[in-house]
Each structure stands twice: as C-alpha cells, then as structure tokens.
Amino acid sequence: MSEQAILFDTRSIQRYIFSGNTLKTNIGASYLVDHIFGDILLGKVLSPEHRDKYEISSVDFTSWQTAAEPVKTLPADCYVAYIGGGNALLLFRKKEDDYRKDIVTAFTMQLLVDCPGLKTGAAIGDIDLSSPEKFQTSLNQMYALLKQNQNTVFPRVNVPYTGLTLACDVNGEAANFYDTEGLIDKTPRFFSQEVRAKTQAAMDANIELRSKFKEQLGGVYHFPMELDKLGQREPKNDIAIVHIDGNQMGVRFSSCQNLAERSQLSREVKEQTEKAFANLLDTITKEYSKYKEFLDLKNNYLPIRPLILGGDDVTFVCPAQMAITYAKRFMDFMNQDLGILTVGGSKQISSCAGVAILPTAYPFFRGYQLAEQLCDAAKAKSRKDASTCWLDFAILHGEQAPELSQIRQNEYTGALGNMHFGPYRVDDDTDKYALTALIRCASVFRDALPSSKVKGMGFVREYDHRKKNEIILPSSKVKGMRFVLQHGKADIHTFMEQWHHQNLEMPDIPQWENYTSELWYGADGAPLETPYVDAIEMMDYILPEFAG
Known part of the structure; x- marks a missing residue:
C-alpha cells in the first residue's frame, strides 16, 4: 500500500552557515538549519490552527522517534516518517484533494520570514510501505526526483541587491534591517535580514547547547560566542576549523529495511555523536587549568565551539594548537562502542577529518571549504577500508589558491615529488602514515x-x-x-x-x-x-x- 509523501531537503547548508565571518551568525545559522522542520514546518505550517486548510485532522510527529516496528498503516492523517541529516519525510493519507503543493508553498514562504537566505527543496511522490523492497525502491525514486529538482529549481531567498541599496558588510546581501540595539556588533547600523535572523537565533542556540551538555559544563564553563574568545594568543593566534564526517553512512542508511530502522539509526547516530562530543568536553574540562600556559582563556570560556553537531556531520572551531588533539580524540570516541548503536551494522562509527588552520581574521567560509576538501582527501584514503579513520590538514597563509589540489601543486611540489605526506591514519599507530608518528x-x-x-x-x-x-x-x-x-x-x-x-x-x-x-x-x-x-x-x- 502506498501513501502520499513529501520529501524535503535543505540545500547549501554550509554556505548558509558560514557565509559570514562572525561566529555569532554562524552559530545562529546552524541552529536555524537544525530547527526548520520541527519549529516551522510542524510548529507553524502544520500547527493545529493551520492544518484544517489542508484537510488534516491529526499530525503524528513524535512516534517516529521511538518506533521499533515497521509502519504498515499511518497512525494519523499526516505522519512524520523521519527528520535528520537536512531531510524530512512526511507521509499523508490519500484523500480526494491533494494539498501537498500548498504545504510546500506555505513552508517556503514562512522560511522567507523566519530564515531568509536558507534554500530548501521538495519532492512530491508516493512511498510504498507494503514490503522492504518496495519501500526502498519508492524512497530511492523520491530522492532521485529531489536531486532532479535541485538541478532545475533555483529559489530566490533574499531581497535582491539593486546597487542603490546599502550592502551588508557581514554577508554582502541588501542591508534592509537596522539594528537599533547593537545586538550584532554592539554598534547600531544596517544589516541584512539574514544576519538579523541568524543573530537572534544565536542566543537560543547557546541556551540549547548549554542544556545539552550541562553535565560537562557543570555550571562553570561556557562556550564562546566570538572567535577572539577561544583563547588564541599572539603571535600564534591562528584558529582551526575542524570538519569530521562519518564513513559510508549513506550505505548504512540504505541498508535499512523499513522506516522504523531508518528512524532508529538516525536517532542513534545523533546520540553517538553527542556522546562522543560530551566525552571530548570531559577531557577538556579536566585539563583546563593546563591551557593557561599557552592560551589566554578568560571567564571560563572553553577553547572550542561546535558549529554543526548533527548526525555524523560535525564541525567545530578551536585554537590551532589544539585542533589535531581534539579531532583525534573525537574520532576515537566515535569509533568506540558507546553502547548506543544497535542497527545499521557496526557498533562504532569510523570517520575522516579535515583540519584547516588559518588566521582568526581569515574569511570563515573559505576556511570551511578547505576543511571540507581536506576531509574529502582523507576519505579517499579510507575507501580501501571504510572501517579506518584518516585525517588531513593544511595551513592557510594569506592569498592562496581556492582549491586544495592547487595549493598542494603550487606550494608542496619539490624536485623529487609531493612534499605533503598525509592524510594520516588516526586509528593505527603502526602504519607509516600514523598520526602519532607525525x-x-x-x-x-x-x-x-x-x-x-x-x-x-x-x-x-x-x-x-x-x-x-x-x-x-x-x-x-x-x-x-x-x-x-x-x-x-x-x-x-x-x-x-x-x-x-x-x-x-x-x-x-x-x-x-x-x-x-x-x-x-x-x-x-x-x-x-x-x-x-x-x-x-x-x-x-x-x-x-x-x-x-
């Protein structure tokens, strides 16, 4: 039996999060991305006061988080099949009138108000729940349509900059919001609506993060909201952007036989990631007093700030001196059996990391792009054995080529060959590429x-x-x-x-x-x-x- 479905996705997430060089906007943007489906799609568009217009009498958006058995029939007119990894799948009981396009329209219009600048996409189709094979086939067809729409639909999500409008000096969009209270940089002036939304969300993000890791923070330590509070000290005041991604997670999700398994794996991966990060925070707080020898940490700010912490995709920023240490520790924790993963194969999550080291004032998005490319280079080494963990790094100095391959070609080619030895193996100390050897x-x-x-x-x-x-x-x-x-x-x-x-x-x-x-x-x-x-x-x- 097939049910009507809408598959949503979030596009260009990294560009949206890292489009500005202000840590506060990066934090707020990440929070908005994490909450658009729960707070806007379900909390506003499909809220009790609005769902009647779509002939929806009931919405079940919680049972997917605990479901252990395959869903054969929908428990409500609208059933949230899963939310995670920038995607959301909603199933609807078939009715004479089809309001799915109206729901997509209402959702994307609300995003223009609440999250200007954020691009999303949607695919409308049917999901067959009658058997694992038919479910996987119909879901793959939905993803194929979503990909097709990505290549043909290019939404406009910002007020156009006409040349007669002041440009926002944070992200270059039209500066159509006047910050009278100086919330963004303590000086009242014009910014874009996108920067306004991200900045306002930053405080909510900090509250949520403190709540999530309150045991590790102990009411003593705080996550910094500004890059210059990470503790970097002159003359080596560089920061590092660390991007870590799980290996072959798409394969693990595609092996799920039904919605229940897929939802369970999504929940467990998130729990594994958050537990690994909590373990990392435990190590940081235990050795915090030792950092004063080489970092200028004030007001009990931690020398780390997570920016993306969802699923197996993790990005954090820290002082450059601690980047290799923190990346290695987190990857080791992810690659342990933490007693969380029960579906999708392995009890651990192997991963790869990219570490981009750059001056504090360097364009943040450029640094993140390099970290992503470094992570991809590390993943290339892991493809021979997906259970292995690898890390690659690069140091940015002023004006350099935009692509990692160009940097390596221009600056790391000697008379005898390539002078960059990595990527480095994180989980094996005997390998010649062992990170411990470096x-x-x-x-x-x-x-x-x-x-x-x-x-x-x-x-x-x-x-x-x-x-x-x-x-x-x-x-x-x-x-x-x-x-x-x-x-x-x-x-x-x-x-x-x-x-x-x-x-x-x-x-x-x-x-x-x-x-x-x-x-x-x-x-x-x-x-x-x-x-x-x-x-x-x-x-x-x-x-x-x-x-x-």
Whole structure:
C-alpha cells in the first residue's frame, strides 16, 4: 500500500552557515538549519490552527522517534516518517484533494520570514510501505526526483541587491534591517535580514547547547560566542576549523529495511555523536587549568565551539594548537562502542577529518571549504577500508589558491615529488602514515631550547631510547630542512653530510625509519615521498603533552 509523501531537503547548508565571518551568525545559522522542520514546518505550517486548510485532522510527529516496528498503516492523517541529516519525510493519507503543493508553498514562504537566505527543496511522490523492497525502491525514486529538482529549481531567498541599496558588510546581501540595539556588533547600523535572523537565533542556540551538555559544563564553563574568545594568543593566534564526517553512512542508511530502522539509526547516530562530543568536553574540562600556559582563556570560556553537531556531520572551531588533539580524540570516541548503536551494522562509527588552520581574521567560509576538501582527501584514503579513520590538514597563509589540489601543486611540489605526506591514519599507530608518528616528529622539532654554545641558535633536544643518549638538533637546521627538501638529491646529500658531521641524528620515529637517511623514500618503484615537511610545518600546532 502506498501513501502520499513529501520529501524535503535543505540545500547549501554550509554556505548558509558560514557565509559570514562572525561566529555569532554562524552559530545562529546552524541552529536555524537544525530547527526548520520541527519549529516551522510542524510548529507553524502544520500547527493545529493551520492544518484544517489542508484537510488534516491529526499530525503524528513524535512516534517516529521511538518506533521499533515497521509502519504498515499511518497512525494519523499526516505522519512524520523521519527528520535528520537536512531531510524530512512526511507521509499523508490519500484523500480526494491533494494539498501537498500548498504545504510546500506555505513552508517556503514562512522560511522567507523566519530564515531568509536558507534554500530548501521538495519532492512530491508516493512511498510504498507494503514490503522492504518496495519501500526502498519508492524512497530511492523520491530522492532521485529531489536531486532532479535541485538541478532545475533555483529559489530566490533574499531581497535582491539593486546597487542603490546599502550592502551588508557581514554577508554582502541588501542591508534592509537596522539594528537599533547593537545586538550584532554592539554598534547600531544596517544589516541584512539574514544576519538579523541568524543573530537572534544565536542566543537560543547557546541556551540549547548549554542544556545539552550541562553535565560537562557543570555550571562553570561556557562556550564562546566570538572567535577572539577561544583563547588564541599572539603571535600564534591562528584558529582551526575542524570538519569530521562519518564513513559510508549513506550505505548504512540504505541498508535499512523499513522506516522504523531508518528512524532508529538516525536517532542513534545523533546520540553517538553527542556522546562522543560530551566525552571530548570531559577531557577538556579536566585539563583546563593546563591551557593557561599557552592560551589566554578568560571567564571560563572553553577553547572550542561546535558549529554543526548533527548526525555524523560535525564541525567545530578551536585554537590551532589544539585542533589535531581534539579531532583525534573525537574520532576515537566515535569509533568506540558507546553502547548506543544497535542497527545499521557496526557498533562504532569510523570517520575522516579535515583540519584547516588559518588566521582568526581569515574569511570563515573559505576556511570551511578547505576543511571540507581536506576531509574529502582523507576519505579517499579510507575507501580501501571504510572501517579506518584518516585525517588531513593544511595551513592557510594569506592569498592562496581556492582549491586544495592547487595549493598542494603550487606550494608542496619539490624536485623529487609531493612534499605533503598525509592524510594520516588516526586509528593505527603502526602504519607509516600514523598520526602519532607525525605528532612524535613534530614534537621533537618544536622542543627548541636556547644554547650558550651557538649564539642566537635554538636546539631541539630528544632522547634516543635505543642509544640511551640525548640528541641535540639545531633548530636552524630543522627550519632549513624545509627548503632543502624542495631540491634534488645532491643538495639533500650535502645537507645530510653536514648533519652527520655535527653528530646529529634524525628523530627516532620507528614508522619512518626508511626516510631517515635520505629524507625521501619510495618502495618498489613507488613515487618518492617525505614526511618531514608536514612535521616541520606542524611544529607550532601540535602540543605532544595533549596529543600523545
């Protein structure tokens, strides 16, 4: 038996959330995206005072959250099948008059008022609930229609900028709202309606976040609402945008046999994600006092702010020095059996991460785009084994090419090959691409101490466990290695001769023992590669006492 259906989706979510460089608008935008279906579609369009016009006498929008058995017949005129991942599926009992287009119209019109700038799409069709096979086939057809509509329908969701209108300096749209109270940046002036909506939602977002993690915050700690309150300190005041995405989650959802399983998996994935983030917050609060050595944290602000925390898709911002640590911890927690996942296969969620390091004042959306591209690069490594976890990173310095591939081509191509060694394996310490190997080497390179022997030169001290002696590496040599690695074998050979002549040795990294003599290595005719450029670049962005 088939039922009438509307499948909604939210388009260009990341561009909507990160279109402004103000953390408060990013926070509010994320909150709006999470609540449009519950607060606007169900709370307003299909509210009791409005649903009569669509001949809907009852709406069931809660039982999907607890349903354990397949739905064969609808318990109400309108049944919410699931909400999650930017999608919402609504089922309707068939009647003589079809009001589904009217519902879509009312919903999108209300969005223009409550969430200007947010683009959505919809597909209207039928869902067959008679068997798992027919359900999956009809749902796939709905998604195919939704995709077709994305490519043919381009909604206008902002008041056009005519050239005679003041442009909003936050997102460039028409500045048609005057902020008399200075809510946005404490100065009364004109902004766009989109910025107004996001800013007003930011306070609700903060209240919801505090409530969700009240046990971890303990009434003591707070999430920052501004980027400059994350604790970054001059001269290394960079921040990091960390984007983490679960591996092959589409496959896990497509394996669901019915609506009940799909809804249950959606709920459990969200619970797993929030539990993993709660565990991360526990580690942060426990070591909070230690951060004062290198961060300027005031008023008990935490050095992390989640921006997207829904399903398996997570984005947070933090000081650059803590990005690798926090990303690794969160991914490790996600990849544990937390006693939550019961459907969809594995009890864990493997994931990949992209870490974009950039100056605080750098355009935020540009940083997020890079983090997404880095996550995609990490996912490319995981495709051989979806159960593995990988992480890639990049550092933005001023004007650079917009695409990750261009940055790597322009800035990380040496005479012998590609100088970027990653992505790095997070869940295996024995792999040559192990993230722990990078952390180990970067920590050796960064531990520079002044020496009276060489005026103005720093030294890197490391203990060699095999030879039981202390190795002293001049930091000028470490920095110089970055440039030598760009050149050919002759220059590297000369550099290493000088290195050994001074009785210096490379850091003892067991996973990289093939690289210590010539710095570059390629097994069995494979392209040459070197891990040391990454380690040198991450010297200032890895704190081994936290990342080990």
